[in-house]
Amino acid sequence: MPITVSTVNVNGIRAAARKGMLPWLEATDADVVCLQETRADDGELTKALAPALDAGWHLASAAPSVKGRNGVAVLSRTAPDAVRVGIGADEFAEAGRYIEADFGDVTVASLYLPSGAVGTERQEEKERFMAAFAPYLTALASTAQAADRDAVVCGDWNIAHTERDIKAWKTNRKNSGFLPEEREWISALLAEGAPWRDVVRDLHPDVDGPYSWWSYRGKAFDNDAGWRIDYHLVTDALAERAKDAVTERAVAYDQRWSDHSPVTVSYR
Template sequence: MPTIVSTINANGIRAAAGKGMLAWLAATEADVVCVQETRATDEQTRAALAPALADGWILTSAEPGAKGRAGVAILSRRAPDAVRIGFGSAEFDRTGRYVEAVFDELTIGSVYVPSGEENTPRQDEKYRFLAEFGAYLKAGTGEIVVVGDWNIAHTELDLKNWKANRRSAGFLPEERAWIDELLAAGYVDVVRALHPGVAGPYSWWSYRGRAFDNDSGWRIDYHLARGEVAGRAKQAVVERAPSYDQRWSDHAPVTVQYR
């Protein structure tokens, strides 16, 4: 069973591979790496990650339904026992927003929740996604860790400038309440559980201004776990780049070690 799981929104797998993601994959000790926003077909993703695949990584991917949008993947040290793309949604299963893989008794999912935009059709789309995906997560059983870019900062501790973003997509009351419902249904935000009561650790910083240098970020990349695996999480780190010019995405990998 995997013991180290990492998640990263690549912000375009082809660009990320050329800027440092391949070197990171060669160095990481993770057993499973979940990727979001590949923005590439399965063929393009495989080509971009060719050196990593040659080194032994196994790729499972769900390509975007629209060119240049979404796309999720799972890289693993060994082939999964089973794979599922989507969660039974007529609207979203072909949009490249969810893929899961089974390793022994553990299911690992990679999700890319729509970002939304308040008072627009994009936010309506996000709410439809949350309703269907939330129902899927609550109805499931067994050991599962769902990781990825959830595009929701759950509490005031999860974004630096929360007062200025109280009416912004990603920090709306309805979105935050949705996370509450998952936690009430038995899921555990394991990164927060391991970092109680502290600001962050943030995992996304805008490329605009000096957000990265000032650590003016958002924590939107989560590991939500259900079952005994949640209690086995013993260490969680955000692998923040040492400097702005060494970033290969506007997100940083969030890595959790499970006992």
């Protein structure tokens, strides 16, 4: 079954809806849209997305336990067959960082991996999440393969994998998001023989970016000084079906409705 999946960190669903996300939803060809950093409980999320839901979109969400932080969701044109929340780690059970939904023989997951700051508790939390998430991903791929299913885990991974994935890589080598150990963690997920593929990089092998996040500070967006941190990690069989991968960068700074851009992949 062909399926088009988009992922975007909305940087607050209520602000994104006011700034232009709803017209984007009306125009998108995506069958499934993964959202991160909704910063909303279920009621607030439903209210912000009411026009889209009235138009027929279905919503599954994992609300954050801390008001105004985190939150992930999956919007879809058809109702999911099943929905699961969390990665099986008690610490993150109610953190609003992971949700997955089944659509036929494809599992689509929305991930908001913690951001960090070197030498702080936030970085320690990020590392604990990474330690718990890697075996979860291994199990997810194994289960999917055994059931003749496919899986795509997309979202804000908060790690730029290679020098091609960040404009200012030389000045960020000691910063969270581009630390050697974080990059090695991604490399292990994508190693030869591992079950996951970075399909956006597969389809754009020799380019810088395409970046998906730009700081609101300074001229980062205007100068395309961005980071590619929004990924589709996909099991092998589905990766072979990935034909188009587009980062939907706004045409101008004042037309942005998030500091991230949607990353959309068509699987045929």
